[in-house]
Amino acid sequence: MNVELELLMLSDWRVGTGTGVPGYADRLVQREAGDASTAPAAPIVPAKTLIGVWRDSCELAAHALDSGPSGIWHDWLDFLFGGQYSADRRHAVRPAALALDGALRLPGRLPELLRTRPEVAWAATFRKPGVAIDPRTGTAEAGMLRFEEMARAGVTLTGRARIRGFDELDQDQRHAAVGLLAAGARLLERIGGKRRRGSGRCRLTLRGVEPDFAVLARADIAPPPAAMPYRVADRPAPVPVPGGREWECAELVITVEQPVLAAATVQGNLVRGEAFIPGWCLMPEVARRLGGPAHALVRTGDLLVTAATPQSRGGVRTLPVPKAFVHAKGTKGVVAGNRMAGDAAVGKSYREGHVVPEGEEAGTVVSPDFTLRMHNTIRDDIQRPSRDVGGVYIYKALAGSVLRAEVRVRSDLLEPGWQKRLTGRWRVGRSAKDDYGQVRVEARPGAMPSGSPKSMRGMSSGSSTEEGHSATPGGAHGEGNLLRVWLLSELLVRDSRLRFSIDPGDVGRALEQALARAGASGVTLSPVTEQQDGRIAVALGAHRTESWHRGWGLPRPTLYGLAAGSCLTFEVSGGPISPEVLDEVRIAGVGERRAEGFGQVEIDHDLLLRSVGDMPAQGVSYGEPASDVWPEPIRQGEGGHAEGRIFERAAWRVEIHRTCEAVMAACDRRAEILPVEVTPTQLNGLREVVREPSMERARNRLAWLTRIKAGRPSWPRKKAETLADLLDHPDRIWTLLGLPEERLTVTADGAAALRTELHDEAVRVLLTACLAAHSRERAEGDAE
Known part of the structure; x- marks a missing residue:
């Protein structure tokens, strides 16, 4: 069952990342993952929070409801949110039935x-100063000023939750x-940091469900399902018998x-x-979606899932x-040398990473993006x-990132079109x-x-082909009966x-057994470990x-083997192959x-013997073009x-203040607004004009201020009309400021609405800034 969640933030709030940016803020709010090079991402409330x-x-x-720390409602609590961590490991922790979609x-x-x-994105948050208080003196401690980033109030954040196994429950x-x-x-009132000091007031609303609160007053509450979250069949399904050695494949993007x-x-x-998703991590979902004999095929090795590795910019796995x-x-990101090809470059071996094996990007190292997130567990x-x-x-x-994997199954063991069942959200x-x-x-x-197009896979040891090379593996490179193995996953x-x-x-011996199962019995492989002609073997x-068994709630045994990317060389005798x-x-x-997905290999691939001079000079970082x-x-x-209007x-307001500061710093632009012919007392009267609560009263007061009066200098009529026009005409202030309205709005009617809403505020800010600059300039002139 899906439940729509709406979280209305009634006050400023923050869910921190635990990090800061020097010179900007000591504590940052949590934002959406993604590239923030041009504009910060939108603030979020993490599902864990x-x-x-x-x-x-x-x-x-x-x-x-239970009148104590245990009872039927606590059992429902464990069913919905799962068991909590305990030092007592005799019982498995129950998984949660409630899950959030991010x-x-x-x-x-x-x-x-x-x-x-970017201007609107930065306005979604603001910086709030704070200090540390000395508990002995009750005053601020020296050197403890800090700035915390806060998200703005009034926004509604949405999400979705679901209760797994809800359809199997009775009414x-x-x-x-x-x-x-x-x-x-209903009881959730605050969320995030500083929620005990006024921040994070909120209201959580559930949409799509109609709760019956009368059930909370009942004494005969139905208990939740048993703790075993997975059903186990009494006996496994029969294993289908493959009709041949052919395979079918589904490519997963x-x-x-x-x-x-x-x-x-x-x-x-x-x-x-x-930086990839292992096949054993994808296998449970593949078997569940395929259903039927899929679990039996997994046991016999007739269905396998490869690791999902990043794709290149050209869409190559x-x-x-x-x-x-x-x-x-x-x-x-740049390959300096290939020691198997005899390159003399000095450097460090790759411990991780993925390379494009073919095409124009062959030899290019691809680096996917990562995100760092800090979490914590609160002790009650x-x-x-x-x-x-x-x-x-x-x-x-x-x-x-975008990754690619393959699901392989023996032909005719699954119904036609089985690939379509794998499409969806996992x-x-x-x-x-x-x-x-x-x-x-x-x-x-x-x-x-x-196989690689340049590899020669012959019939037997020592035989020859029309090209004059040995037809055994490795013969295309003129190096005799050598077989080079490149591990594409852990072995x-x-x-x-x-x-x-991890002994070669x-x-x-394991490779000999694999060749025998494939039909090449009698083949013997001897490891080659010595360097030949400057090439390593x-x-x-x-x-x-390390993995975890969800059904048992216990760790699985450690699997120790050769890492993906390992390269080995064997001398072949016997055959044919x-x-x-x-x-x-x-394939198998x-x-x-x-x-x-363990044990995936590539044999005699051309990339292993290609010199770095034949590869691209620079690597690329994975990412979608902007x-x-x-x-x-x-x-x-x-x-x-509504949320966009808050940020707009x-x-x-930020842009109004910034532009007004630029106007007050320019004498020629300031002179277009303020008359310098009148006395400072008359100019100070403008301060009272802009303090009026309404523009109607401000216009009346301006008319009274600029009237002709005996005994004092008269206001220049043109400047008085300019000030009156600034108060009367709705577009005069915006023409004078020249704000980049397109970059400051995310709503279709934002510019028109904010011009009307912020007109009075913009006039007050501009006149106050110009008066302050004029007074400061005159005071400096008098001091000289």
């Missing part, structure tokens, strides 16, 4: 429009779940809509995700950078972050119930991988004692994969857990119109 305060409100309601954001097209209007259970959420929403935290590595309080490539320090009794319950931690997640990776993990997937039929193999191994000999890296056999190995993989087309402004009645008004 809303979930936290919403749970606190529901805990308060549950405590009142952060709460400004409605409609307003966030996109703010990216094209009484549905009323109880919705009733508790609605009661918690994955657009990251929310940051994805996949294959995360914990380093202190930093949780660092990978990238592969892990070979460990044989080196780069200069601090310049990972002290209401502050504490290490006991998680404390402060940082997520570094993949953001704003939730993948860690923390996928709130701010992370939402991606848009487009599935389409794809071509099966084949899991075991030694003689069944331990995970164990890799060779092997470049290895190790990798540990046909091209079809090598293609089968490329090598080693263990191949269905989850568009110069401005979107249409928001029309009245469209979502985001603030932007216009």
